[in-house]
Amino acid sequence: MKASLAAKLAQLSRRLADLDQLLGAENATANMDEFRRLSREHAEIGPVVKLYGEYQAAERDLAAAQEMLADPDMRDFAQSETESARERMTVLEVQLQKALLPRDPNDERNLFLEIRAGTGGDESGLFAGDLFRMYSRYAERHGWQVELVSESPGDLGGFREVILRIIGAGAYSSLKFESGAHRVQRVPETEAQGRIHTSACTVAVLPEADPIRDVEINPADLRIDTFRASGAGGQHVNKTDSAVRITHLPTGLVVECQDDRSQHRNRDRAMSVLASRLLDQQRRSQHAKEAAERKSLVGSGDRSERIRTYNFPQGRVTDHRINLTLYKIDQIMDGDLEELSAALMSEHQAEQLAALGESVL
Secondary structure (H helix, E strand, O other), X not given: OOHHHHHHHXXXXXXXXXXXXXXXXXXXXXXXXXXXXXXXXXXXXHHHHHHHHHHHHHHHHXXXXXXXXXXXXXXXXXXXXXHHHHHHHHHHHHHHHHHOOOOOOOOOOOEEEEEEEOOOOHHHHHHHHHHHHHHHHHHHHOOXXXXXXXXXXXXXXXXXXXXXXXEOOOHHHHHHHHOEXXXXXXXXXXXXXXXXXXXXXXXXXXXXXXXXXXXXXXXXXXXXXXXXXXXXHHOOOOOOOOEEEEEEOOOOEEEEEOOOOOHHHHHHHHHHHHHHHHHHHHHHHHHHHOOOOOOOOOOOOOOXXXXXXXXXXXXXXXXXXXXXXXXXXXXXXXXOOHHHHHHHXXXXXXXXXXXXXXXXX
16 A cells, blocks of 8 residues: 555544544533534544555455465465455555545535436427436435426427426435436337437536525626416416526526425525526536546536437437446336446546546545
8 A cells, every 4th residue: 555545544543533532522512513513524534444444454464364374284275365365455445545535525415407408309308308207216216305496398298498406415426427418219209100219408417506605696797587487287377476587697697486486485496596507607617627627527517418328229328428338228217327326436436546646645
C-alpha cells in the first residue's frame, strides 16, 4: 500500500477514536447540531476504518504465513495462506481507494427529474410516459416519495413534458447518471404496417437546490405570472389563479407549476425547480471548463448525449456510455434499474481512480 494512503487511513482511525470519545461524553447532546454533525462524520468514517482493519488483519496473516515458509512441513500450507492474504489485500486496497474518493456533496439530496418528448411526435410522448412510470416504479422500490410538479400531457397519451420531485435518502446518488437522451426503437401503437420507429426523449436529473442557501436569486430578475390551472379532460381546473409561471430574466429560464390548488405552494415549488436549474447550469458551466471530461459524461450531465437505447423488438436495453447491453427490457421498464445504476457507478469510480493515478489521495 502506498505510504500516503496508509497515512491517511491511520489519520482516519485516530479521528474515529476521537469521535467515539466525543459522542460518548456525558454532555454530548448538549449541542444537538454539533452532535448531529459528529454523528454524520462518524457514519462516514466508520466503514472506511473497518475496511482498513480488515486490510491490517490480512497483513498480519501474510506476515504469519511467510514465517511458516521456513518450516518444510508447513510450506505448502504457508504458500496457500500467503497467496490468499495477498489476494485479500489487493481487493481491500481497491475498496479503500474507492471509499476515499471525493464524495459528491449532492448525493444525499432529493432531486427533480424532468422528462421531455423529443423527436418522434406522438410516439415520443408515449415513451415519455413509459419513462415516467419506469422512474416512478424505481422510486417506489426504494421507498422514496414521488411528487408530480408539473405536466403537459401528449395528444395521444404520455407527456410532452413532465417534472417529478423524488424525495429520499440517496435519491440523487442513484439517479444522477440518467441525464441525457433516451432513444426507443419499437412498433408504435399507431403504426398500421408494423414498421419499427425510432423516437427519443431527454431526461434531466437535477439535485434539489435551496433557493436561499445554494443559489443567489435577485427578486428583481424574476417575472412572476399567475393564471388558472388547466388540464386535459377538465382535471385540475379551478376558479382561482393558482398556477404560477416564473421567468428568470437574465437566463430566460421559465418554470411553471400548477399541480397544487394553492398558489403559495405552486410558487414555492416553482422557485425550487428554478434554483435547481440554475445550480445545474452553474455546475455544467464549471464542468465545461475542466479538462477532465470523460467519454461517459456521467459527471457533466450533458443532455445532448445519447446515453441509452431501448429496443423493444429485441428485448434489450443498451447503455452506450459503458457498452452494456441487458436483455431484460420488461424488468427495466418496470423500474428494475439496479444493474444499470451499479454498472454506471462502478465505471464512474474507475474513471476517478484513473484520473487520480497512483496518488489516490
